[in-house]
Amino acid sequence: MSKRIIFHVDVNNAFLSWTAVDKLKSGEKLDIRKIPAVIGGLKEERKGIVLAKSMPAKIKGVVTAETLLSARKKCPDLKIYPPTFSVYKEYSDAMHKILCEYSPLVERYSIDECFLDMTGTERLHGDLENLAYTIKDRIYNELGFTVNVGIGNSKLCAKMASDFSKPNKVHTLYDNEIKEKMWPLPISELFMSGKKTTEKLKQIDINTIGNLANADLNMITRKFKKLGYMLYEYANGIDDSPVISEREAYKGIGNSVTLPIDLTEETQILDVLQDLAVQVSERLRKENVLASVIVVQLKNSNFKSYSHQKKLEYGINSVNDIYFVAKNLFYKMWKEDPIRLVGLRTTDFVENKFEQMSIFNPPSIKENNKVQKLIDEINSKYNSKVIDKASLLNRNKKY
DNA sequence: TCTGGGGTCCTAGGACCC
DNA sequence: TCTGGGGTCCTAGGACCC
Numbered sequence: 001m002s003k004r005i006i007f008h009v010d011v012n013n014a015f016l017s018w019t020a021v022d023k024l025k026s027g028e029k030l031d032i033r034k035i036p037a038v039i040g041g042l043k044e045e046r047k048g049i050v051l052a053k054s055m056p057a058k059i060k061g062v063v064t065a066e067t068l069l070s071a072r073k074k075c076p077d078l079k080i081y082p083p084t085f086s087v088y089k090e091y092s093d094a095m096h097k098i099l100c101e102y103s104p105l106v107e108r109y110s111i112d113e114c115f116l117d118m119t120g121t122e123r124l125h126g127d128l129e130n131l132a133y134t135i136k137d138r139i140y141n142e143l144g145f146t147v148n149v150g151i152g153n154s155k156l157c158a159k160m161a162s163d164f165s166k167p168n169k170v171h172t173l174y175d176n177e178i179k180e181k182m183w184p185l186p187i188s189e190l191f192m193s194g195k196k197t198t199e200k201l202k203q204i205d206i207n208t209i210g211n212l213a214n215a216d217l218n219m220i221t222r223k224f225k226k227l228g229y230m231l232y233e234y235a236n237g238i239d240d241s242p243v244i245s246e247r248e249a250y251k252g253i254g255n256s257v258t259l260p261i262d263l264t265e266e267t268q269i270l271d272v273l274q275d276l277a278v279q280v281s282e283r284l285r286k287e288n289v290l291a292s293v294i295v296v297q298l299k300n301s302n303f304k305s306y307s308h309q310k311k312l313e314y315g316i317n318s319v320n321d322i323y324f325v326a327k328n329l330f331y332k333m334w335k336e337d338p339i340r341l342v343g344l345r346t347t348d349f350v351e352n353k354f355e356q357m358s359i360f361n362p363p364s365i366k367e368n369n370k371v372q373k374l375i376d377e378i379n380s381k382y383n384s385k386v387i388d389k390a391s392l393l394n395r396n397k398k399y
Numbered sequence: 400t401c402t403g404g405g406g407t408c409c410t411a412g413g414a415c416c417c
Numbered sequence: 418t419c420t421g422g423g424g425t426c427c428t429a430g431g432a433c434c435c
Contacts, residue, residue, distance in 0.1 A: 014435095041403065049403060066400045110435045194433050226409065227432080251407070258403060293427095303402075311427060343404090407434080414427080 003175065005128055006243065007116040008150040008158035009099060009135070011091075012167035014112035015039040015052035017145040018091045019081050024144070036060055037079040040068045051083055088112075094143055102135060107243045115155050117243035132170045140168070156191060156239035157182075163189070178237040183210030190234055197227065209235045250287060254295070254345025255279045262301045262338035269339055273330060276344040277323035284322075284346060290315025291346030294322060296329040299341035307343075308333040315350035322346065 011017060013033075020033045036057040038050045048068035060075040072078050092111045099106050102125070105117035118128055125131045132149040139147050150162025152173045160182060161173035173181055188198040190209050204223070206212050212220070213235035220228040233239065255276050263269050273296070284291060294316075295309040308329045316322060326344055 049400090051403080063400080065402075067402065070400050113435080192433060196432060254405080256404060295429095305430080307429065309428060341403090345406090405435085407432100409432080410430090412428085414425100416424085416426105417422105 002119075003153040005118040005121075006152055006155050006158040007103075007118055007128075007132060007135075008109075008152075008155070008162040009095070009114045009116065009139075010148045010150070010159075010162040011095070011112035012146045012148060013052055013054070014145075015083055015088065016054055018088050019084065020054075021091070021144040022084070022087045032079060032081065035079060036062070036075045036077060037081065038062060038068070038071060039083050040071075040080050041082070048080075091143060091145070095139055095147075098139060098142065099135070102131070105243045105245050107245055108247065113159075115158065115243045129170065129172065136168065136170060152237075154237065154239040155241055155243065156234055157237055159191060160189075173237075175237055179210070182237065183208060183213060183235075185209050187212060190231060192227070192234065193231055197224070197231070200224070249349075250289075251349070252345055252347035253280060253283050253287065253289075253291070254343060255283075256297065256341055256343030256345075258299075258341045259339070262340050263342075264336075264338050266334070269334070269342060270327060270330065272342045273326050273344060274319075274323050276342065277319050277326055280344050280346055281317055281319045281322050284317035289349040290317050290351075291322075291348060292316075292350050293346065293348040294325040294329065295343075295345040295347065296326050296333065297341070297343035297345065298330075298334065298339050299343075300335075300337040301340050302337075303340070304337075305341075306333065311348070 016037065016039050017033060019039055020031055024031060033054050034056065035054065037054045038057055039052040040050050041048045050062060050064055050066050050068065050071050053062045053064060053071075057071070057075060057078060060078075062071045062074055062078070068080055072080075088111055092108075096106065096108055096114060099114050099116055103116045103118055103121060107115040109115055118125075118131075122128060129151065132151055136147055136149050139145070146168040148162040148164075148166055148168070149170045150158040150160065150164070150173065151170070152158040152161050153175045157173040157175070157178070161171040164171040164173075164181075185208060187193055187201050187206055187209055188195075190212070193201065200223070201207075201212065204219075206215060212232060215232070217229070217232055220232050222228075224231065257272065257276065259272065263272070292312045292315045293309055294312070295307055297305060297307040299305045310325050310329055312325070316325070322344070
């Protein structure tokens with residue numbers, strides 16, 4: 001069987017590039033890619049970290065994920081712009097649309113990355129490396145931002161290749177190039193070898209991807225279990241995972257929020273939890289799913305995270321039901337420590353159409369849901385919270 | 400460097416059943 | 418009686434990705 005040919009298209013510095021392009025398009029003269037600039041949260045709300053940085057900011061030592069405060073210390077003339085996700089979605093959609101012209105199999109891996117399965121398209125497109133350059137240049141000419149294209153015989157190799165050197169580059173990492181191009185790289189560069197795993201691998205003298213590829217598989221799986229097996233295969237360039245063009249259904253839906261100040265009062269935290277229940281239940285109903293596991297996560301002022309979850313015998317998606325379960329979880333778990341982050345996640349979806357009843361299932365759920373759906377419809381029609389829970393109205397939003 | 404928010408998957412331990 | 422071992426489910430926590 002002939003080898004697959006996979007492309008990985010990765011937007012260079014996506015958030016910053018997209019903000020820059022959008023500003024130019026709306027008539028601004030300044031290209032923020034050419035000055036020290038970052039995309040970051042609002043620092044008054046103490047959530048401020050650097051999400052993306054321009055090259056001039058990088059040269060001054062600004063790194064991703066550091067606080068805006070610290071970034072500004074390194075670079076006093078730094079310009080800070082908030083992320084605008086609706087704009088990012090537009091550019092992401094536009095790029096995806098172009099890519100779909102070249103292959104029927106395009107996978108949206110994240111907002112700024114796509115995989116294309118180009119296997120067997122040579123007769124249509126001619127030389128595929130040339131095509132990669134064509135695609136890259138077309139995206140720049142039509143949309144105004146640069147991308148990297150990685151080419152390989154698997155998704156893993158294509159992805160590793162697109163990471164080689166940036167920006168605006170095409171790289172290959174075919175199976176016969178793995179030894180020469182991938183094995184010399186530090187182990188931290190390997191997909192799925194994060195900070196903790198990299199540290200552990202270094203402790204047993206595995207410092208490069210090649211070291212892992214040639215290590216004893218038994219020893220690796222003993223120490224790292226399933227992750228070890230996977231990393232060993234990755235280090236050898238083995239990855240059969242297919243390019244999947246349709247988005248897989250969500251396995252979980254949740255929201256969390258880092259608060260402007262640590263909360264110490266039970267009622268304040270419950271208010272936040274109720275807000276999250278509103279958000280999460282709206283999303284569940286939009287996807288038309290019922291969740292049977294509810295997870296509440298708290299992070300305290302010392303950055304210690306803890307969570308509690310509840311498995312139900314039936315699925316729920318109304319605000320009242322979700323908040324009820326979440327509230328009970330919260331009572332069980334809260335240690336009366338100052339809380340910095342509150343999270344609410346739902347997983348283990350059950351089919352909405354087979355609405356299950358059980359003796360524990362309050363009979364009001366069905367009626368509740370009808371009302372809830374109606375509220376969703378009205379709110380979406382008027383694009384705002386025309387109808388909301390009365391208890392959410394008069395609340396002190398500043399916490 | 401006083402550290403976001405959206406996800407997925409894995410593991411270990413305990414409860415419970417046979 | 419107070420002792421085994423396997424299977425399954427649930428829970429809490431941790432690691433990784435973008």
